[in-house]
Amino acid sequence: MCLGVPGKIVEMTGGEPSMGVVDFGGLRREACLAYVPEAAVGDYVIVHVGFAISIVDEQEARRTLAVLRAIPGGLDEISR
Template sequence: MCLGIPGRIVTVDDTEPRSGTVDFDGLRRPVCLVYTPEAEVGDHVIVHVGFAIALVDEEEAARTLAVLRAMPDAIETELGP
C-alpha cells in the first residue's frame, strides 16, 4: 500500500531540483519539493514516494498523523530506513 504521509518542512535546500528535509512525527527524511514550489520551512506537506505533492494545514496534518499512529509501524514502513 502506498500512502501520502504528512510532515513539516524543517529545511529547504538551495539545490536543483528544489529539495529539503521534512519531519514526519520525529522521523526526518530528504524530500523533493519540486511539485510544491510555494512550500517553505514550517509548512506541512503530503509526501508520496519522496515527493511533496500538496500543502496541507497543520490541523489536517495532525489528524492524518493521529490515524497513522494507530497503525503499527505505518510511518516507518512507508518511509523506509
C-alpha cells in the same frame, strides 16, 4: 501505493530539483519540493515516494474536524 504521509518542512536545501528535509513525527527524511514551489519551512506537506505533492491547508484541516465534532454525540463525548 498512493500512500502519502503528512510531515513538516524543517529545512530547504535547494538544488535542482529543489530538495528539503521533512520531519515525520521525529523521523526526518529528504524530500523533493519541486512540486510545492510556494512551500516554506514550517509548512506541513503530504509526501509520496519522496516528493511533496500538496501543502496541508491548516484551516481546512481544522474545519473538517470542527464539522465532525458538530455531529451529535461526537462533541459531547469528547468534551467529557
